[in-house]
Amino acid sequence: MANILEVQDLSMYYITKSTTVRAVEDVTFSIAEGETFGLVGESGCGKSTAARALVRLLPESGKIVGGSVLYKDKNVVSMTEHEVRALRGREIGMIFQDPMTSLNPVTTVRKQFFESLKRDKNMTKAAMEERSIELLRLVGIPEPAARLDNYVHELSGGMRQRVMIAIALASQPRLLLADEPTTALDVTIQDQVICLLNDLREQLGMSILLVTHDLGVVNEMCHHVAVMYAGRIVEIADTRNPLHHPRHPYTKGLINSLPAEHDTRSRLEPINGAPPNLSREIIGCPFAPRCPHTTETCRTQLPRTVMVDEGHFVSCHLVTEAACAADSAQKQGGAQ
Ligand SMILES: Nc1ncnc2c1ncn2[C@@H]1O[C@H](COP(=O)(O)OP(=O)(O)OP(=O)(O)O)[C@@H](O)[C@H]1O
Numbered sequence: 479m480a481n482i483l484e485v486q487d488l489s490m491y492y493i494t495k496s497t498t499v500r501a502v503e504d505v506t507f508s509i510a511e512g513e514t515f516g517l518v519g520e521s522g523c524g525k526s527t528a529a530r531a532l533v534r535l536l537p538e539s540g541k542i543v544g545g546s547v548l549y550k551d552k553n554v555v556s557m558t559e560h561e562v563r564a565l566r567g568r569e570i571g572m573i574f575q576d577p578m579t580s581l582n583p584v585t586t587v588r589k590q591f592f593e594s595l596k597r598d599k600n601m602t603k604a605a606m607e608e609r610s611i612e613l614l615r616l617v618g619i620p621e622p623a624a625r626l627d628n629y630v631h632e633l634s635g636g637m638r639q640r641v642m643i644a645i646a647l648a649s650q651p652r653l654l655l656a657d658e659p660t661t662a663l664d665v666t667i668q669d670q671v672i673c674l675l676n677d678l679r680e681q682l683g684m685s686i687l688l689v690t691h692d693l694g695v696v697n698e699m700c701h702h703v704a705v706m707y708a709g710r711i712v713e714i715a716d717t718r719n720p721l722h723h724p725r726h727p728y729t730k731g732l733i734n735s736l737p738a739e740h741d742t743r744s745r746l747e748p749i750n751g752a753p754p755n756l757s758r759e760i761i762g763c764p765f766a767p768r769c770p771h772t773t774e775t776c777r778t779q780l781p782r783t784v785m786v787d788e789g790h791f792v793s794c795h796l797v798t799e800a801a802c803a804a805d806s807a808q809k810q811g812g813a814q
């Protein structure tokens with residue numbers, strides 16, 4: 479399947495006079511057409527920054543310092559501001575954890591739909607009204623016509639989230655960036671929103687980048703997953719691999735920290751220690767201070783990324799050494 483997005487060696491820093499926060503460092507991944515791609519990792523590892531960097535939706539201090547983001551073979555990093563804005567409006571939709579930050583509190587739901595739909599110059603007001611109702615219905619809002627007159631604060635949390643998704647879909651994006659779209663919701667509504675996103679992806683044939691720290695959701699919904707740690711991707715593969723055959727000690731730690739399903743007595747086993755401060759230079763593997771298998775090499779050298787299986791990439795010295803040992807054993811075997 480063709481890729482809709484190809485991110486290569488992307489680095490994004492928050493640079494001020496006093497500090498440089500290396501929020502995204504040398505990140506490489508691609509999203510295929512029609513797939514859901516998960517981005518997971520602990521709080522502060524750079525997930526939101528990476529998602530926003532893809533469409534250059536960054537604060538003043540946020541600078542892309544290297545790499546490229548190819549959307550349908552065009553580099554977003556070198557686009558003009560005008561081109562990126564058009565991309566955000568039409569091709570790439572965005573939904574965020576807190577709908578209040580992306581919905582406008584002082585205009586009605588109708589106006590927010592029209593704002594997005596009026597980009598299609600051929601659309602009459604009646605057609606826009608009809609399309610808005612259709613989108614609200616698509617996301618499962620009861621009495622959609624009546625909701626158009628509402629202001630955002632008049633809606634419940636679950637409704638707001640759905641309205642935000644419907645508005646994001648108004649421009650028929652080919653790629654949806656969904657940054658923790660369900661965290662603010664209660665569990666039953668979380669499930670509904672996740673199912674809804676999955677259905678919409680299938681119906682509309684779009685791709686989704688799903689930022690989450692919920693590995694259960696990744697397991698259910700994603701085709702590929704990238705595990706981020708301290709601004710870097712440490713493991714990436716289709717969901718069968720990192721979740722069921724994790725190779726990076728951090729991914730293993732994340733999975734171990736999940737409560738076993740149906741076992742109410744099981745305890746979370748958090749990974750010891752805390753992630754590094756991204757405003758300090760990191761020498762060696764960023765996970766070394768917390769890793770149970772750390773060696774001298776880990777403390778002094780950044781691991782390179784190796785492919786351990788078809789499409790399964792890991793950045794860990796132990797994995798690299800094991801792969802090299804297996805490789806040379808195979809060569810020796812072949813030479814005999
Ligand atoms: N505007 C900013 N200025 C400076 N540093 C920032 C800014 N926004 C985020 N950061 C820092 O960048 C790093 C990555 O933050 P980011 O919000 O991308 O993480 P995240 O993985 O999305 O976390 P969470 O799971 O909590 O949403 C963190 O160290 C954070 O403190």
Ligand SMILES: [Mg+2]
Pocket residue numbers: 525526527657
């Ligand atoms: Mg975030």
